[in-house]
Amino acid sequence: MTKTKTRKYSYKKFLPRFCFMILDYFGDIFFSRKNNLPEQISHILVFRPDHLGDMVFSIPSLEILKDRFPNAKIDIVIGPWSFSLIKNIEQFNSNNFHFLEFPCPWLKRPKTIKFGFFSILQLVRLLKARMKVIGKTYDIAIDLRGDFQLILASKMAGIPFLSGRGSTGLGFLLDIDVPNYEDKHLVESNLNLLEKTGLGKFPFRNPQIKITEKNINKTRSLLKDNRVDFSKPIIAIHPGAGLAEKRWPCEKLAVLIEMIFAKKELQVILIGGPSDGILVKQIFDYLPSSLKQKVIDLSGQVDCIGTFMGVVKNISLYIGNDSGPTHIASAINIPVICIFQGVNDPVICRPLGDSAFVVSVESANENKLLKEYPSPSIEDVYEVVIRCV
Numbered sequence: 001m002t003k004t005k006t007r008k009y010s011y012k013k014f015l016p017r018f019c020f021m022i023l024d025y026f027g028d029i030f031f032s033r034k035n036n037l038p039e040q041i042s043h044i045l046v047f048r049p050d051h052l053g054d055m056v057f058s059i060p061s062l063e064i065l066k067d068r069f070p071n072a073k074i075d076i077v078i079g080p081w082s083f084s085l086i087k088n089i090e091q092f093n094s095n096n097f098h099f100l101e102f103p104c105p106w107l108k109r110p111k112t113i114k115f116g117f118f119s120i121l122q123l124v125r126l127l128k129a130r131m132k133v134i135g136k137t138y139d140i141a142i143d144l145r146g147d148f149q150l151i152l153a154s155k156m157a158g159i160p161f162l163s164g165r166g167s168t169g170l171g172f173l174l175d176i177d178v179p180n181y182e183d184k185h186l187v188e189s190n191l192n193l194l195e196k197t198g199l200g201k202f203p204f205r206n207p208q209i210k211i212t213e214k215n216i217n218k219t220r221s222l223l224k225d226n227r228v229d230f231s232k233p234i235i236a237i238h239p240g241a242g243l244a245e246k247r248w249p250c251e252k253l254a255v256l257i258e259m260i261f262a263k264k265e266l267q268v269i270l271i272g273g274p275s276d277g278i279l280v281k282q283i284f285d286y287l288p289s290s291l292k293q294k295v296i297d298l299s300g301q302v303d304c305i306g307t308f309m310g311v312v313k314n315i316s317l318y319i320g321n322d323s324g325p326t327h328i329a330s331a332i333n334i335p336v337i338c339i340f341q342g343v344n345d346p347v348i349c350r351p352l353g354d355s356a357f358v359v360s361v362e363s364a365n366e367n368k369l370l371k372e373y374p375s376p377s378i379e380d381v382y383e384v385v386i387r388c389v
Contacts, residue, residue, distance in 0.1 A: 008179060010146075010167040020148070020169030027172030035161050035175045037198045038139045041069055045127070045141040045159065046076045047150045049104045051242060052305075052324020053349065054186070055082045056331050058144055059089075059207040061190040066096050068199055075130060075138070077102050077123075077150075084305040085328065090210040102126060106149060109242045120153050127157040142197065144190055146180065163197040186349055206352040209331040211309050219310030226269075226296050233389050234267045235260065236312065238320035238329075239283060240276035246321050248339045250279055252378050254286030256319075259382050261291060266389060269296040271311060272325075274303065317388050319381070322349065330356045335388050339381060342374040357384050 005028055011017040044065060048058050055078065065074055077100045078086065086092050086099055102123055105116045113119075131137050141154045143164030151170045154162045163176035171177045178196045181189050191202050220230075228234060237257070241247045257268055270280045280299040284292055302308050305328070312318055312329045319337045320326035322344055330336040330351030338351045340360035350358045359381050361374040 005166075005171065005177065007166050007171055007177075009169070010180060016169075024166065024169060024172050027170070032172040037175075038161060041139045042072050043134055043136065043138045044069065044072055044074045045138040045154075046074060047141070047143040047145050047147070047154075047164075048082070049077050049079045049102055049150070050107050050145050051079070051109070052082060052085060053322075053327040054145070055085060056207050056209070056324070056327040057186040057349070058190055059091075059209070059331065060187055060205045061144065061194055062097075063091060063205075064191070064194060064202050065199075066094070070096070072096065073098060073134065075100055079103055079107060085324075088211060088215065088306040088309055090212060100126060100130060104147075104149070107147075116149065120149055120156070123150075123153040124156045127153065127159070131157070140197070142193065144193065163193065165193070182345075183347060185347065185352070187352065207327070207331040208333065209309065209328060211313060211332065215306055215310040216313045219307055220314050222298075222301060222307070223269075223311065223314055226298060226301070228269065228296060229267060230314075232265060232267050233316040234269060234314070235317045235319065235385070235389065236269050236271050236315045237283075238271050238276070238318070238323070238325050239279040240272045240325070241321040241323035243343065246323060246341050246343050247279070248321055248341060248375060248381075250282035251286045252375070252381075254283050255378050256381055256385070257283070257287065257295060258291060259378070260385060261294060263386065264389065267296070268294070269298050269311075269315070271302045271308065272299040273308075274300075317385070319385070322346075327351050337381065337384050337388065339376055341376075357388065359384055 009017045009020060048055055074096055075098045080101050080103050083101050105112045105119050106114055138159050140161045141159045143150050146165030146167050148169035151164060151173050155173050161175050164174050165180055166174055166177045167180045176197050178193050188204055195201050237253060239250060239253055260266055260268060272280060277299050280297055302311055312332050312334060317335045318329040322338060322340050326336060326338050330353050333353060335355040336351050337357045340346050340358060342361045346358045346360045359376045361376055
């Protein structure tokens with residue numbers, strides 16, 4: 001009889017955890033068939049259809065796959081929200097990479113559904129159509145997300161070898177099932193998954209985003225048109241985040257801006273996407289009239305990730321929440337202050353790099369009775385700002 005595997009599931013609620021525990025128990029006994037890693041690998045499929053920060057944390061793993069298999073074609077399933085990011089990163093403008101855009105509805109924010117059977121079928125059709133184009137099945141698939149629906153789609157598409165994490169269920173269908181690491185950064189967890197797959201041992205590296213000089217110069221003109229003075233330090237503040245509970249309160253950002261102007265001769269610009277306009281307006285509502293003319297609002301003009309990346313490259317300091325844009329800014333290698341609201345653990349998902357600073361409180365995501373998450377103080381954030389500028 002096949003030995004069953006003990007798994008630690010990521011579900012906090014008992015019912016889904018119990019159901020997948022039973023399903024995987026019998027799956028390990030009756031259906032688990034492990035394949036060996038192919039000797040020849042020419043076509044690789046990687047799943048990364050989730051959020052911007054997750055995509056940034058996957059950059060080292062994707063670069064390593066390219067270095068390890070220089071002649072292989074690497075297809076990456078990404079969400080439409082990541083496509084603008086990818087096309088503006090120089091190192092992905094390579095014939096090695098091909099991106100399959102697929103909007104997993106169970107990963108959207110706000111989440112529309114928890115289980116998307118028809119969406120799984122659409123993903124299967126997408127994968128089969130792509131394999132028909134390349135003239136063969138993928139040699140291996142790697143699920144960096146760790147998602148039972150992606151595991152199911154891979155098997156339904158007929159991919160012979162799949163590695164990933166069985167923490168959300170259906171781990172018995174994986175050829176390599178790697179547990180989640182609660183004390184490791186997501187970049188390290190991704191690299192560990194590649195190692196456990198049998199692809200080699202890889203040193204840790206920080207995500208790095210390279211952008212073109214053309215993009216930098218284009219956004220420099222945008223800043224000049226908005227009366228930004230490059231002879232003075234420029235602080236950019238991004239108030240948004242994918243989840244409302246990750247956002248540091250706008251009234252605190254307004255007070256922080258007052259403290260910054262009172263201390264030093266600095267410039268403050270507010271940036272964000274179209275959905276962040278309401279937050280920027282709230283910050284202005286909290287500001288005293290004497291400062292409203294000093295703060296530069298670029299939120300309506302930073303309308304895509306490419307523009308955002310160019311603006312960030314031209315500034316002195318970025319302040320933001322635990323969000324995709326903050327992780328992008330950190331990977332561009334500028335000084336970054338990331339404010340954690342107690343939703344996620346900074347050990348796992350902090351921005352990386354020597355110039356990245358974290359201001360956080362103890363994670364409270366186990367406490368479901370909280371009406372609001374604990375928030376870092378203005379003084380704690382301000383202290384780091386002064387050290388940076």
